[in-house]
Amino acid sequence: MSDIVEAADKFIFQLFKDKLPNTFIYHNYKHSCRVHKSINEIIENSQIDVKDAKILRLAALLHDTGYTVSRENHEEEGVKIATEFLKEHNVEDDIIEGVKKCILATKFKDTVPNSELEKIIRDADTSHLGKDYFEEASEFLRQELQLQNIQKYTAEEWIDLNIKMLLEEHQFYTDYALKNWLPVKEDNLAKLFKDKKKKKEKIQKERVKAKLKAKYKNDSPERGIQTFYRTALRNHMKLSDIADTKANIMLSVNAIIISLVLSNLISKLDNNNYLIIPTAIFILFSAITMILAVIATRPNVTRGEFTKEDVEKRNVNLTFFGNFHKMELEQFEWAIDELLKDRNYVYKSLTKDLYFLGKVLDRKYRILRLTYTIFVAGTIISLISFAVFFYLEM
Known part of the structure; x- marks a missing residue:
């Protein structure tokens, strides 16, 4: 880990500790570390030069710093924080520009990755969809939305939302993600369908049970x-x-x-x-x-x-x-x-x-x-x- 990347890691740890509300149980330091780890997976298994690797690692660590300011447009706020931090450490302008583009590329629904670096950061940011800890990470995100009074989803609604995202809205771009994370993503999707079926059967069973109970209560003396x-x-x-x-x-x-x-x-x-x-x-x-x-x-x-x-x-x-x-x-x-x-x-x-x-x-x-x-x-x-x-x- 280069000096600037190590400095960025220490910076976000202290920043999140001091300024990030405790209701952020998903978008926090742990999530940034997961994205950084996923970035390293792709870098180690791809042909990426040292400069681009540094841009990706810095973007992975700094991409969610904007949450300390505002949830809305946090990517833009993150760009400001990252730019200020990198300039204080005398980082080259082209690296700063590359980090800014990568952070803005993490806008999942609003942007389409154009460069290879943007594709890599996008895949790393959503890598939990293709990991074994998808269910745990997904539940943390649901609880975060509820704690911040943004949206309260039932378990059934959350399953439907995740199915729609995995099936229609999300895709991996890099060869490494397509080879290693896509199969796990498909397994996670299959498990969501299975869970949905189980919950549907359970709800149906409870409805039948309630109906029979009501009938028994009304009809039987x-x-x-x-x-x-x-x-x-x-x-x-x-x-x-x-x-x-x-x-x-x-x-x-x-x-x-x-x-x-x-x-x-x-x-x-x-x-x-x-x-x-x-x-x-x-x-x-x-x-x-x-x-x-x-x-x-x-x-x-x-x-x-x-x-x-x-x-x-x-x-x-x-x-x-x-x-x-x-x-x-x-x-x-x-x-x-x-x-x-x-x-x-x-x-x-x-x-x-x-x-x-x-x-x-x-x-x-x-x-x-x-x-x-x-x-x-x-x-x-x-x-x-x-x-x-x-x-x-x-």
Whole structure:
């Protein structure tokens, strides 16, 4: 590497580091190095004199420096930066002119390469199309366009765009590129077609799946039935939890009341005989309230067994633990297998479970209603009795 080429390499490294936005994940120092490497491939395998080789190497390194100024017309901006750099290093005018022409030749869609040097720089700049890392480089370019809010392409759109470019818009010009990079480019193109076919099949499969799912959802009552049972059972369980919470509140409140009465009033009854009857009434109603709260939450004991005939006649509800908790595992597994074979038996079991949950809730809430009624009535009667006996004592 000549001194000026080495200086150019150091120059662009520092330039890109200081001034190139980090959204340039494709057009950056790495890309310039790839183009420079591709230039060297062509030079080493072609009959190119030293002067032209220097022009090509300098153009490869400096061709994307314009991105540090503007994405639009970056070739022209790159020419300005390259010219200033080369003049500072006292490079000959004819070499500077050659570098400028090569940089402008990298305008992929707007120019046609006229000289051999322009063809070489054009091939080197687009050499990734004929390399194994084409897919990776292409994805970096897609992400760069997205990061800079230039254009957001879907994976499918990007494949179509790349197919169009490789098939219709791009071509290699040099003998070396045609011999070594074109076959790989054709492989990359074939892979794009293959990927497009796969994605098309996947999209079609997803559409069919979505269509069938929608049809199944609309036409089959299964989903509605399952939703009904799920919602109804969940609501019943929530109501059962609420009932237990209410009963616990009654237990806690009356336990506190009784403990306070026993600790504070009982010791004063010897000197205040008129308080005996109101206190007894108060304690009696609190005790009745606690007893009813316990009854409301008291679980029923079931036999926990079933026979083979019960399962065969569909008379046992296997969704409730109270019907099987004493059975052996093998018998329970057999019964579940029988249950799952018959969809109607499943729904029948769920219906039974729902029904008996409702019966339990009915019992709980009736007792709770009575519990709260007695608690309120007892409180009122107790307060009235305390007031009456206080009045009579005065």
